[in-house]
Each structure stands twice: as structure tokens, then as C-alpha cells.
Amino acid sequence: MIKGPVIAILGLSGSGKSYLGRSIARARPEYLRLSAGGLLRRSFHTTGEKLRTAEGDDVRENQTELAGALAEARAGQWKRPVLLEAHSFIDNDRELIDVPAEVMASLDLAGIILIDVPAEQIAARRTTDKRKRPQRSLAELKRQCARSKSLANDYASDLGIPLIAVNSGEKERVLTFLDALEAPPPTEAG
Numbered sequence: 001m002i003k004g005p006v007i008a009i010l011g012l013s014g015s016g017k018s019y020l021g022r023s024i025a026r027a028r029p030e031y032l033r034l035s036a037g038g039l040l041r042r043s044f045h046t047t048g049e050k051l052r053t054a055e056g057d058d059v060r061e062n063q064t065e066l067a068g069a070l071a072e073a074r075a076g077q078w079k080r081p082v083l084l085e086a087h088s089f090i091d092n093d094r095e096l097i098d099v100p101a102e103v104m105a106s107l108d109l110a111g112i113i114l115i116d117v118p119a120e121q122i123a124a125r126r127t128t129d130k131r132k133r134p135q136r137s138l139a140e141l142k143r144q145c146a147r148s149k150s151l152a153n154d155y156a157s158d159l160g161i162p163l164i165a166v167n168s169g170e171k172e173r174v175l176t177f178l179d180a181l182e183a184p185p186p187t188e189a190g
Helices: 017-027 036-044 048-052 056-063 066-074 101-106 119-128 138-159 171-182
Strands: 006-010 032-035 082-086 089-091 096-098 109-115 163-166
Touching: 006 017, 006 138, 017 032, 017 082, 017 109, 017 171, 032 036, 032 066, 036 048, 036 056, 036 066, 036 082, 048 056, 056 096, 066 082, 066 101, 089 138, 096 138, 101 138, 109 138, 109 171, 119 138, 138 163, 163 171
Parallel strands: 006 082, 006 109, 032 082, 109 163
Antiparallel strands: 089 096
16 A cells, blocks of 8 residues: 655644644645644543653653554545654653654654744743643753754654754745655656
């Protein structure tokens, strides 16, 4: 069976993953837009807050369920390409827990879109957003932004897949990136 590609949209909470995901899904309705957090909430029948604030080992263990939850969500629509909004690490209020590279590999990603926005922008969004998000100092957010970027680059390198770093409003650049992922590879002229 030919499966549609899975493209991860990574970034900190408040960076604009959902905004970009909605924008892309409106432009490309063939894409199935999913959230890693939403998949895990359904899989574990719990809240996002309980998943996020679990102990580090539990957070890592929970992440291993992501591939199964993704497969369940794709049942009957395997040919559709997927935009998966996700995190490269989880801030459980006590520590930052990296999502293991093995988890990313299990998702069979075709590419990564990294939402790379200034920490100041994330801080502003977190103070005005109605969603509950961890409140961190600007210095902490700057460190988290650097960590997110480093992990995304590591995933792309380890998996041998392309990565694009964008602002959440750069829909056209992302559409071009997605088009390139879906294009058949060039054939050599004989």
C-alpha cells in the first residue's frame, strides 16, 4: 500500500504550530492535520496537562505510543499526506524531556517543518493565549528555542530527511517545501 508522507511541524508551545497547520490544511485540504498531543490524549484517555506534567520516564514511555496512535488515526485514509504538529521535547515543569529519536523514526517522517520564532514572540503569545502553557522567563525560552532547533536538526540528520525552518506565517515557503517532498525523484537520462 502506498502511504501519504508524514511531515512533522515542530516548535515550542506558543510558536505557531497550530496556526501554520490550519493555514496549510486550508490551502491543501487533502492533508490530514493531526496533533501528537491530541493523539496521545485519545490513546491514554487523559488530559494534555496530565501527560505533560508526568514524571520524565513516564513522558518518554508515553511518547513510544505515538506511532500506534498515528496509525489508528490514519486508518482508512493511508494515502492522505499528514501534517503532524508535535514537540521535540516536553516541558513537564521540572525538566525538559527530549522526544527520543527512535520515536521520530517510528513515525516514518518524510520531512520536518521547524517553527523558528524569537523567544520574545513566544513569551508574548503565552501571556495572551487562553490555552494553558508553561510560563518561562525569556532566558529560559531562548534556551528552549535553541534546544528545539538543535533537536530538529538532529532528527533530520539522523533520519536523512529534509528540514525547513520558518516563521508560522510563511505558508507559501511551506507549500513549496511540501510540493518538493511530494514530487517524484528525478530520473537519470540514459
